[in-house]
Amino acid sequence: MDFSLTEDQILLVDSLKGFARKELLPRYSHWDRTGSFPAELWPRMGEMGLFGLRVPEALGGTGLGYLDAGLAIEQVARGDFNLCYGILNACFAGDILSRFAAPDLCADWLTPLAAGEKVLCVCLTEPHCGSDAAAIRTRAVRDGGDYVITGEKSAITLLMAGDAGIVFAKTDPDKGARGVSAFLVPLDAPGLTRTPYEDMGARGIVRGSLFLDGVRVPEAHRIGPENAGFTQVMATFDYTRALIGLMCLGAAEQTLEETVTYVTGREAFGQPITRNQGVSFPLAEARSRLEMLRWLCYRTLWLRDAGLPHTAEAAMCKAEGPALCADVIRDCLVLHGHYGYTRDFPVEQRLRDVLGQIIADGTPQIMKMIIARHMLGRDKV
Ligand SMILES: Cc1cc2nc3c(=O)[nH]c(=O)nc-3n(C[C@H](O)[C@H](O)[C@H](O)COP(=O)(O)OP(=O)(O)OC[C@H]3O[C@@H](n4cnc5c(N)ncnc54)[C@H](O)[C@@H]3O)c2cc1C
Incomplete structure (x- = not known):
């Protein structure tokens, strides 16, 4: 068992971490306040290869693996959770078109998709x-x-x-x-x-x-x-569900880091609030749970890269990941006191944003049905 990332993967993570912090995070709340689509970021993200993660190289994509896409989406989510929906859609479209569509249709749509010139839904x-x-x-x-x-x-x-x-x-x-x-x-x-x-x-x-x-x-x-559409979409969900786990993880990890900074500088009753286990233990629990989620998602994508079955694992990422991350962000909000409830900190927006991913791409109930079917057999559930 080798848990280390390759040199290329470390480079990918480092460069996207910097991009997310410098270029995405400062404008994260702007798109929420205005309710507008971040059109100006699309070509920039295309240039960074973020929409071509699952587009073949011959069509302008990066041709990277499934785990690489997961590493990328986790870092982007630290800067702007919602931009990850664009990456998810591009991964979904890139996969489904490159595997099943006619070459001319792929050429017409996948190259501009990868460049951030076209948006697919x-x-x-x-x-x-x-x-x-x-x-x-x-x-x-x-x-x-x-x-x-x-x-x-x-x-x-x-x-x-x-x-x-x-x-x-x-x-x-x-x-x-x-x-x-x-x-x-x-x-x-x-x-x-x-x-x-x-x-x-x-x-x-x-x-x-x-x-x-x-x-x-x-x-x-x-x-x-004709009539093969359902099988195609279900096989693609097996992969995007692990990406969603990592997208939520990125947002929760970023919030946790910001919360550590906040509580470290805050005092109550004449001492730093971190001296209370009521403050330090939720942080320790969050750190442990996010670590568990990270490795479940990485392993699921690794299974997909290896061509091994991963339907149940992907459902586990989706059943537990978004809800766990929403819990972590809610706990972080409370640790900010009343400031957490204001728009001065991004924590309230992250909570609102992450909640949507509990529902999108299949609810926890539906994910549990998939997991239970794998455990007990389809006829028993
Ligand atoms: C932010 C966001 C983005 C989305 N983006 C897209 C998109 O791009 N494209 C797209 O096609 N869709 C999209 N969706 C829709 C999403 O996939 C559906 O909302 C989701 O699959 C649930 O379907 P529903 O809303 O119709 O709920 P329903 O299916 O009506 O379910 C209602 C409730 O009943 C529960 N339920 C239903 N059946 C069972 C059962 N057998 N056992 C136990 N509980 C059950 C569900 O878990 C849920 O809690 C998006 C949703 C959100 C919130």
Whole structure:
């Protein structure tokens, strides 16, 4: 067992740590206050290779491994948790397109995606269903060499800034999960409208609902074989769930460091507050729990890099990680006293931001179902 990072990985972590601290952290709260999409950071992040982590080198990506992507997202989250949604979407799109889409579609979309020139969204959830994703009602009907897509997608990250969506639709409604196909849909296509959300956190990721009314896409925009969309998306979630664990970890680690600085300089009852176990023990517990989470996520990504099964491990990262990090950040907020409740410190925003990741990409309940199925067998759960 070797837990050490390679020289390249250490270099990646160090350079992104500096980037996050100097260029992202100072403006983290700006996007929250204004509720605006950080468009000016997108080309810069593209230049840093952050949107090309899962794009093949031949198409302008870095072609790095899954663990490398996890190391990168953890560091970016220390500066700006919400920018990690852009990385997640790019990893998702990079993986799914490069593995299953036609070469021309990959060339048209993956190169500008990696450069930070185009934003891609993942459009699966619908107003009546999220956890039960196989119950989607959006329909894609063949018409000559095209598909005509009609339906509604909700909760879509980056939608209001998006250039294209990977839209999941039923091509064979009688077959449940086996009747779903994925399509790349340019978001300026006729028949599309979008409406924005007013979220409690992660406001810069400009979520929204997408309405598709007879939207026509050529057959070449179908990603992979017809009716194979559900399997594709589930296999990709196995990987993004570990990334989400590390994204939340980065935000919690940064908050913990800031809290150590704060409590070290604070006195009460004539002595530094750190002399109380009521202050030092939550910090020690947070440090220990975050360390456990880190190694679970790293190992899950290592398993994926090694081509080994990791579905249950990824569900564990997602079931426990965001909730654990939200608990750590809430404890840190309390250790800041009333200042933690103000907007003068980033801790309140981090709490609001991290909470969204408990729900996105599958709730803890759904993750526990996946883990239990692996333990007990699908027929027993
Ligand atoms: C910040 C954020 C970003 C998101 N981004 C995207 C995106 O980019 N693209 C996209 O497609 N979607 C996105 N989503 C949607 C997200 O994937 C869904 O919200 C999630 O899958 C849950 O679905 P739901 O909201 O419909 O809840 P429901 O499925 O209606 O569930 C409601 C509650 O019931 C529980 N529940 C449901 N079934 C069971 C069961 N069998 N056993 C126990 N409990 C159960 C759930 O755990 C949950 O607590 C995003 C959500 C958030 C919050």
